[in-house]
Amino acid sequence: MSYIKPQFRHPQLPANERGFTRTAYEGLISTLCAGCGHDSISAAIIQACWELSLEPHRIAKVSGIGCSSKSPTYFLNKSHGFNSVHGRMPSVATGAYAANHELTYIGVSGDGDSASIGMGQFAHVVRRNINMLYMVENNGCYGLTKGQDSATADEGSKSRTGQINPFENIDLVGVALEIGATFVARSFSGDKQQLVPLIKAAIAHRGFALIDVISPCVTFNNHHGSTKSYDYTREHVQAGNIVDFVPSETEITANYEEGASHNVALHDGSRLNLVKTTTDYDPGDRRNAIAALQDSRANNQILTGLIYIDPEEPDFHQMMKIANTPLNKIEMSTLCPGTSTLTDINQSLK
Amino acid sequence: MRPTDTRNPEYFHKVVDCQYACPAHTPVPEYIRLIARQRYTEAYLVNWESNVFPGILGRTCDRPCEPACRRGRVEPEPVAICRLKRVAADNKGDISPWLPDIPATKNGKRIALIGAGPAALTVARDLMPLGYTIHLYDENPKAGGFMRSQIPSFRLPESVLDEEVDRILDMGVDALLSQRVESLRSLLEKDYDAVFVGTGAPRGRDLDLPGREQAGANVHIGINWLANVAFEHTAKIGKRVVVLGGGNTAMDCCRTARRLGGEEVTITVRSSYEAMKASPWEKEDAQREGIPFLPDHTPLEFVIEEGRLVGMRFDRVESVYDENGKRSLVSTGEEPVFVAADDVLVAVGQEVAFPWIEDDCGIEFDRWNQPVVDKATFQSTNERVFFGGDAAFGPENVITAVAHGHQAAVSIDLFLTGRDMLADRPAPGTHLFSTKMGIHEWSYDSAVTPDERFDVPHLDNATALKDRKAEVELGFDTEIGFAEAQRCLNCDVQTVFFDSKCIECDSCVDICPTNCITFTDNGDEDDLRKRLMAPADDRNQALYVSDSLAQTGRVMVKDENVCLHCGLCAERCPTAAWDMQQYMYSVTKAAPIIKIDATAIGLPSVAARAAKA
Numbered sequence: 022m023s024y025i026k027p028q029f030r031h032p033q034l035p036a037n038e039r040g041f042t043r044t045a046y047e048g049l050i051s052t053l054c055a056g057c058g059h060d061s062i063s064a065a066i067i068q069a070c071w072e073l074s075l076e077p078h079r080i081a082k083v084s085g086i087g088c089s090s091k092s093p094t095y096f097l098n099k100s101h102g103f104n105s106v107h108g109r110m111p112s113v114a115t116g117a118y119a120a121n122h123e124l125t126y127i128g129v130s131g132d133g134d135s136a137s138i139g140m141g142q143f144a145h146v147v148r149r150n151i152n153m154l155y156m157v158e159n160n161g162c163y164g165l166t167k168g169q170d171s172a173t174a175d176e177g178s179k180s181r182t183g184q185i186n187p188f189e190n191i192d193l194v195g196v197a198l199e200i201g202a203t204f205v206a207r208s209f210s211g212d213k214q215q216l217v218p219l220i221k222a223a224i225a226h227r228g229f230a231l232i233d234v235i236s237p238c239v240t241f242n243n244h245h246g247s248t249k250s251y252d253y254t255r256e257h258v259q260a261g262n263i264v265d266f267v268p269s270e271t272e273i274t275a276n277y278e279e280g281a282s283h284n285v286a287l288h289d290g291s292r293l294n295l296v297k298t299t300t301d302y303d304p305g306d307r308r309n310a311i312a313a314l315q316d317s318r319a320n321n322q323i324l325t326g327l328i329y330i331d332p333e334e335p336d337f338h339q340m341m342k343i344a345n346t347p348l349n350k351i352e353m354s355t356l357c358p359g360t361s362t363l364t365d366i367n368q369s370l371k
Numbered sequence: 372m373r374p375t376d377t378r379n380p381e382y383f384h385k386v387v388d389c390q391y392a393c394p395a396h397t398p399v400p401e402y403i404r405l406i407a408r409q410r411y412t413e414a415y416l417v418n419w420e421s422n423v424f425p426g427i428l429g430r431t432c433d434r435p436c437e438p439a440c441r442r443g444r445v446e447p448e449p450v451a452i453c454r455l456k457r458v459a460a461d462n463k464g465d466i467s468p469w470l471p472d473i474p475a476t477k478n479g480k481r482i483a484l485i486g487a488g489p490a491a492l493t494v495a496r497d498l499m500p501l502g503y504t505i506h507l508y509d510e511n512p513k514a515g516g517f518m519r520s521q522i523p524s525f526r527l528p529e530s531v532l533d534e535e536v537d538r539i540l541d542m543g544v545d546a547l548l549s550q551r552v553e554s555l556r557s558l559l560e561k562d563y564d565a566v567f568v569g570t571g572a573p574r575g576r577d578l579d580l581p582g583r584e585q586a587g588a589n590v591h592i593g594i595n596w597l598a599n600v601a602f603e604h605t606a607k608i609g610k611r612v613v614v615l616g617g618g619n620t621a622m623d624c625c626r627t628a629r630r631l632g633g634e635e636v637t638i639t640v641r642s643s644y645e646a647m648k649a650s651p652w653e654k655e656d657a658q659r660e661g662i663p664f665l666p667d668h669t670p671l672e673f674v675i676e677e678g679r680l681v682g683m684r685f686d687r688v689e690s691v692y693d694e695n696g697k698r699s700l701v702s703t704g705e706e707p708v709f710v711a712a713d714d715v716l717v718a719v720g721q722e723v724a725f726p727w728i729e730d731d732c733g734i735e736f737d738r739w740n741q742p743v744v745d746k747a748t749f750q751s752t753n754e755r756v757f758f759g760g761d762a763a764f765g766p767e768n769v770i771t772a773v774a775h776g777h778q779a780a781v782s783i784d785l786f787l788t789g790r791d792m793l794a795d796r797p798a799p800g801t802h803l804f805s806t807k808m809g810i811h812e813w814s815y816d817s818a819v820t821p822d823e824r825f826d827v828p829h830l831d832n833a834t835a836l837k838d839r840k841a842e843v844e845l846g847f848d849t850e851i852g853f854a855e856a857q858r859c860l861n862c863d864v865q866t867v868f869f870d871s872k873c874i875e876c877d878s879c880v881d882i883c884p885t886n887c888i889t890f891t892d893n894g895d896e897d898d899l900r901k902r903l904m905a906p907a908d909d910r911n912q913a914l915y916v917s918d919s920l921a922q923t924g925r926v927m928v929k930d931e932n933v934c935l936h937c938g939l940c941a942e943r944c945p946t947a948a949w950d951m952q953q954y955m956y957s958v959t960k961a962a963p964i965i966k967i968d969a970t971a972i973g974l975p976s977v978a979a980r981a982a983k984a
């Protein structure tokens with residue numbers, strides 16, 4: 022009987038700019054089912070944070086309830102974390118971001134957590150453009166409670182017990198586009214080549230960044246007839262923009278074919294090179310994005326890649342003109358100036 | 372790359388680094404597991420079947436397995452494989468019920484073995500169960516070869532040597548001791564059906580320097596001197612002793628001299644300290660006994676005063692390496708160094724010598740005076756004469772002699788039964804079986820934890836130096852033996868991949884603590900090695916490549932190099948596309964050696980060997 026992860030690592034693991042190997046970004050050994058897509062997403066987050074040379078103690082992980090929402094235990098165990106109530110992660114993230122905008126926020130949610138019980142919260146965190154990466158680990162079911170259909174299950178998809186889902190599904194990518202999200206992407210847990218650069222881009226983006234990741238539930242939703250299984254997803258994926266994340270200090274060295282790439286400059290000086298696989302696609306055009314999504318859906322395909330980005334929109338912090346210094350660094354006397362100041366304020370409002 | 376052919380017996384064999392590095396391919400992890408389970412008798416038998424002298428080797432083996440050990444890639448020190456072998460030997464029970472039956476009626480074929488060292492003794496052990504009549508000649512009064520005449524008793528107690536040598540002689544070997552073979556021709560005339568030459572490399576080199584003649588009896592050839600000590604013809608040496616040479620013989624000479632009255636014993640070497648040939652642990656043991664080393668000293672002359680040896684003079688040198696790595700010793704130009712000495716021991720190498728093989732025996736020699744011997748069959752240019760051990764290809768060690776002995780025995784048996792020595796040679800015995808017992812349960816202890824190597828306790832110097840026969844190393848007790856055994860990574864439990872079951876979920880990739888596994892597009896080896904999850908630049912370690920996978924057409928590539936055999940890939944795989952399977956590999960032997968039904972008592976490897984042989 023083992024199930025203990027050995028402490029040994031590859032002796033030649035490369036170090037990033039901060040001198041850390043990937044090990045510095047790992048978490049505890051996963052207790053999810055063997056083969057769960059969520060574990061691959063955790064591995065992709067580890068890889069992305071390592072590549073970005075983030076400092077683990079400057080990251081905060083927030084999540085709700087579900088197998089997906091449990092997964093922050095399995096990465097970045099030297100970071101801050103808040104495992105909140107079912108569907109309420111956006112509130113916690115909003116509060117945390119208001120109090121301290123200097124941390125990197127990684128939210129992990131599930132399709133149940135975001136599209137069922139947390140749908141209301143989800144809509145508002147999008148509108149408010151909280152500067153965070155918001156991952157929906159989308160398996161089309163409630164994994165933790167034994168696989169009931171969730172609101173993202175496609176109409177006509179078959180459950181493990183053989184029932185056909187009669188309801189329309191909610192596509193969180195479409196919802197987010199509709200209500201003003203500034204970074205919208207979709208990916209697949211089984212394609213780290215696409216997912217890792219998307220995570221890096223989402224973290225570098227200033228503002229709310231949604232990545233809806235198809236993440237098969239190997240126990241309850243990976244059978245024939247399911248539209249969220251490994252093989253169904255692989256058969257129906259339509260890879261849209263392939264993102265190449267270029268950190269700010271790096272010269273562009275890769276050679277892209279004339280007209281085949283599109284450049285997006287992010288606020289921190291880094292760039293996204295979008296290599297187009299199909300037709301000319303401008304990810305800065307929201308209407309175009311919505312149309313592309315609809316088209317692929319009509320063709321029974323799953324559009325992945327970076328679907329929409331607006332790097333200019335002010336985020337919550339700027340919109341609300343919140344003090345630039347995080348609350349925990351402001352002197353007590355400034356934070357709580359005392360009764361006389363309160364009296365003055367009250368007086369001024371009379 | 373083409374998909375790896377795991378049915379090739381050598382593929383998984385090579386993954387078991389220690390076993391692969393062992394010349395006799397002893398199934399190391401298997402006996403280490405048996406030690407951890409306190410089944411010392413079985414652990415001993417697994418060894419005995421394979422290397423014939425577990426008690427001796429558990430104390431003296433050159434241990435090529437240890438530098439190869441996988442543990443040494445993730446921790447500073449490898450598993451103490453050799454000393455664990457001794458734990459098995461020290462704690463075993465009665466093995467007599469397991470020993471092979473020797474046919475009372477002989478098969479009519481007679482074989483002469485010349486020299487009673489480990490090579491010839493192995494040939495005898497492997498062939499006796501087949502009913503051969505064996506005559507074993509040795510010039511010394513007792514069998515054992517260099518294990519008896521050279522390896523000092525403080526490293527190898529006589530009782531341990533006697534037990535393992537006598538076990539073979541007691542099979543009914545005709546030991547013709549104190550009989551030096553002076554003529555191969557007359558031996559061949561005695562109607563032996565086959566002759567095996569295992570006479571070792573018995574000629575020690577001398578140093579022809581000024582003063583050598585006058586120094587006379589105070590200069591000793593190291594190996595002759597050690598033999599005289601072993602057979603108790605020599606019991607004393609002067610107070611000041613200089614030992615020339617940097618190999619293991621020099622270490623045994625200086626440590627023996629310390630026990631025979633040498634008070635100031637100095638090792639002088641031409642090379643640098645680092646480049647000395649002696650094993651690191653032999654150097655340490657000598658230093659622990661207060662023996663100083665003078666590296667970078669080339670002897671110039673024996674210094675004689677009033678007709679007597681008073682010491683030696685040395686030139687200080689530096690080792691300079693050219694671009695091909697070839698060394699030359701360049702004098703530093705400093706004043707020569709004088710080291711006082713009553714006696715000098717010359718341990719600067721030894722070589723084969725066959726003054727007793729006449730030119731007309733049909734045995735060809737090459738230009739280095741080595742006999743021409745086939746590397747696979749050990750047959751010489753006279754079809755009836757086989758060679759093995761140090762006599763075949765020059766000085767090596769006990770375990771190499773044993774490995775030669777096994778193969779020579781197979782060849783002799785094939786030859787004498789009219790079969791082809793190559794075409795009819797049985798393949799090595801192999802066996803692969805799943806260790807899965809439950810969801811997270813394997814029949815081996817798969818958990819891997821950091822544990823540093825344990826030191827073997829030593830006798831204190833004062834006691835050790837008083838008695839030439841007092842064993843210095845005390846061996847692990849059973850408790851430390853268990854803890855050290857737990858350091859083994861079970862490299863014989865293989866990660867076996869079934870590509871048709873894989874759904875490409877990446878779970879194995881994500882869990883692997885040492886990033887061994889990658890799913891990627893196929894390419895040639897150079898290209899693939901650059902695209903893996905972690906650096907894979909050790910080309911001696913194989914890449915395990917699957918066929919292309921159903922969903923994406925990619926391949927699974929596993930770098931065998933730093934796999935911990937922890938089984939996590941198999942535990943995380945939802946479809947059991949990985950399995951942890953134990954691989955048994957057994958070198959071809961002339962006959963089954965272990966008698967009892969080995970499967971019945973849970974020794975599958977021994978059973979596999981018996982079935983194959």
Ligand SMILES: Cc1cc2nc3c(=O)[nH]c(=O)nc-3n(C[C@H](O)[C@H](O)[C@H](O)COP(=O)(O)OP(=O)(O)OC[C@H]3O[C@@H](n4cnc5c(N)ncnc54)[C@H](O)[C@@H]3O)c2cc1C
Nearest residue numbers: 486488489490509510516517552570571760761767768769
């Ligand atoms: C000082 C010293 C220490 C060593 N320590 C180790 C060690 O710790 N571990 C290790 O693995 N190896 C060690 N070795 C090497 C090891 O002893 C040999 O490699 C090994 O014994 C070779 O075995 P063999 O069967 O070829 O012959 P040997 O062991 O050399 O035996 C050959 C025998 O043949 C006899 N013989 C030779 N010619 C004739 C003849 N014409 N007629 C009759 N008999 C003859 C010899 O006297 C000898 O008894 C050591 C060697 C030396 C010199």
Ligand SMILES: Cc1ncc(C[n+]2csc(CCOP(=O)(O)OP(=O)(O)O)c2C)c(N)n1
Nearest residue numbers: 087088089107131132133134162163164165
């Ligand atoms: C308030 C509340 N309601 C219901 C539950 C029961 N519950 C736990 S997890 C879960 C669904 C999780 O689904 P999802 O977010 O898709 O996560 P998954 O397990 O599929 O990754 C539900 C309904 C709960 N824990 N709390």
Ligand code: SF4
Nearest residue numbers: 389440441859860862
């Ligand atoms: S860890 Fe065990 S099996 Fe692996 S090489 Fe070392 S001793 Fe052999």
Ligand code: SF4
Nearest residue numbers: 883934935937938940
């Ligand atoms: S056994 Fe599997 S998980 Fe463990 S180190 Fe080897 S390849 Fe990796």
Ligand code: SF4
Nearest residue numbers: 873874876877879944
């Ligand atoms: S865990 Fe199993 S199914 Fe998943 S990728 Fe690895 S071998 Fe394939």
Ligand SMILES: [Mg+2]
Nearest residue numbers: 131132160162
């Ligand atoms: Mg879900």
